[in-house]
Amino acid sequence: MTTSNTAKTWRTICDSSDLVKDSGICALIANEQGSDEQIAIFHLPNSEEKIYAVGNYDPIGKANVLYRGIVGCIADEPVVASPLYKQHFSLKTGQCLQEEQSISVYDIRIENEQVQVFY
């Protein structure tokens, strides 16, 4: 993840008060090519890492919808269920639990009540 040539930094996305408990929001981040990437950010205060960031694009349903999925856990793995066809994606690894598909995962933290993504 950190082998890219361009130097990644912690970029501030929003206030921590913008997070919705046990649910997701979506943010746009400009990538190297100058276009925008959609990132789904989930706040699970009762889980180990409390906050997760993954790609918003559902590779199976082929639409930008993952932040609107229900979050929870399957066998202790924190997951989001796609709102389209209900496959589970791990919030830790991005791996789909039902099919050979995966989504990107990003490092994320809350610093001084600011939500920051390492990108």
Next chain:
Amino acid sequence: MNSDKQLSSRAKIVVVGNGMVGHHFVEEMAKNPDCQITVLSAESRLAYDRVYLSSYFAGKTAEDLALTTPEHYDELGVTFKTNAKVTNIDKSAKVVTTESGDSFEYDKLILATGSYPFVPPIPGGDVEHSLVYRTIDDLEAIQASADVSKVGVVIGGGLLGLEAAKAVKELGLETHVVEFAPQLMAVQVDGGGGRLLKTKIEELGVQVHTSKATNKIVAGDKHRYKLCFSDDTELETDLILFSAGIRPYDNLAREFDLEIGARGGIVIDNQCKTSDSDIYAIGECALWNNFIYGLVAPGYNMAKVAAKDICGEDAEFTGADMSTKLKLMGVEVGSIGDAHAKTEGALTYTYENQPEGVYKKIVVSSDKTKMLGAVLIGDTGEYDSLLQYMLNDIDLPEAPEGLILPMAGDKPTLGVDALPDTATICSCHNVTKGDIVAAIDCGAVDVGQVKSGTKAGSGCGGCAALVKSVADNEFEKRGVEVKKDICEHFAYSRKELFDIISVEKIKTFDELLTSHGRGLGCEICKPVAGSVLASVWNDYILKKPHLSLQDTNDTYLGNMQKDGTYSVVPRIAGGEITPDKLIVLGEVAKKYNLYTKITGGARVDLFGARVEQLPPIWKELVDAGFETGHAYGKSLRTVKSCVGSTWCRYGVQDSMTMAIDLEHRYKGLRAPHKIKFGVSGCTRECAEAQGKDIGIIATENGWNLFVGGNGGMKPRHGDLFATDLDDETLVKYVDRILMFYVQTGDRLQRTSVWMDNLEGGLAYLQDVIMKDSLGITDALEEQMSAIVGTYQCEWKTTLEDPEALKRFQPFVNSDKADTNIQFVTERDQIRPARGEEKIAVTFIDATEKEAVAEEA
């Protein structure tokens, strides 16, 4: 050279006749590439389905009935000739010759010539409008004759005769059935059953005359012909249809010295060989063990045996069970084994319910331990288990009469353990108990997997309950607990969670998870909890603690479509809408460029709204007086209605007002699954109410209430729950039924499945709702009235709540729109662009997005 030699060494198979059985033989034989098959058919068409012949008059065409096509036979490498009647067999030279003089050599000859309708030699019977019912050509003749006839008589009241009567009736003729025997279907049904059958057939508008021997047919006074009976009575008619049994087409065999039975039929052995070992006979022309099988299944079996024998494989035809279950003009009829109790010492038990039109008889051995046969008229629900008792020689319960008595509760159930592995459970797909056990051996862990693995229960579905009990029994034996847990986070069923939430007064998912669950929850338990919390407390579903429980459809108060956009569906109660409101819908749809469609539920769907467009769209709709239609919720959808007595000449009650009142009463109620209503203003049932969860049909005296109907994937007619109810009682019962369903239904269980799974079924539900057998009706009504009293339009509430509106902004850090959502135009409206139609766009400002949509 080499290929020539191979070709000449291929066995030449000639099949005479291309009926259902002859065709089945061709399909079986063509599996072997080392044979060269020639089919000679006297008919002008290739094989077609004779079992469903009567559907020809219900709109099916000859193509629909066809079992094969010339192309298909070409593919199989089968040579075929139609209009090719075989007139000569030279057994020593092994050559057959047709009427037109063509000759065909054979190594093996298959006679599948079938049978022809027997026409009794009645003086005067050979007239123009005297017809038979056997082939498509016959049907065409019947249709032509019916066009110039008013009255039709079918001579013969057997199974085929009644099928023929149905056809005559469907052609719009006054229909009569004349039977020589004192009863209908004398072969399959006993006297008592025949009497009831007659009553039921007559109720359907067919006049039945039994014990009538026709002496002669003369010119009629009022109609074309007059039938004169031996008891000096007469019957006038325009069309005569003979269906007095079949006779084997054995003339070829007769003429060329194959052995023939005393009363006809080509004698065959267990390999279906005739007296000449290179000639086989199969189907209705064949006589096995002095018996001709007039059903298609034994014929198919013979075809298989003959094909195998020719290929040198071991196979034997050892007879067939003649039990049948069918629907004749809508009347259920079942006949099993020794229906007439002819076995020595046989004893019978009979149950007859004249008001309901049900007759059931079982025939048991003299020591009352074995099932020998049965007759079922009007209700064949027990057919499968009675047949299993007989076919598998299973010991009967202590009191065998319990098998056919309509006592709920203490009816003896067939111990599935007693079934041998060979017992057929699903006859549509020929799945045995052994197959089900094997599926479980191979890893099926629930009934659903057993069904998808074996196809059991996926034909007519009649065996579903039996499949489930066989599978459950097997799971139990292996120590597998049949679990009802909704998911890994809660070891409870939906009903148990409902009880926990209401008894312990739990108000949030977090409370529930801490006290009774584990982990973080998931997309299964969260919406269930959300739904139950809404049913019990009726809070605004987007209130903070409930927000994360909702499926995206509930969160955004719209149905998510495949591209991530949503549909907008305002409530149009009963389908009634003013022109002004209709104009508002059109204006909003036009302004936001939404795809617009009228739905099956009599309202208007607007598709293609982005998340951020939902609030402004709904603001305009709510301002114009619309409210949410709950199309996204597991809740009341629509109440379909006709205009009723207000406008319709036939309406007997004001179904429109009733529909609108009911829709407003139950809107917003959260349930295990969606709920649909129908209200019809008269018995013509234009609102198709019997196909709805709650169906209401007006009568002269009030309303009939139906429960548990369904359309969709597995259609089911609702059960008639109560009749002639006044408005107040109707609403009271519906309140109670719905609340009982909300409390006890499983997750995503429609009322139809819920009804099927209620132990004790309809009678039990009637007891609970109308006789208060559980002492809960007051509580049910109270809960319903609390929910009705706290209704709020979720969109109105959302629009007034800035916090909730934040959810509709797609990006937390930007005002841009999602460029992956693109549309193209089709039939003057938008539709989502397919992958290859999409154009790469970088993100642009929200203000520019309309332009993009139009360009794309």
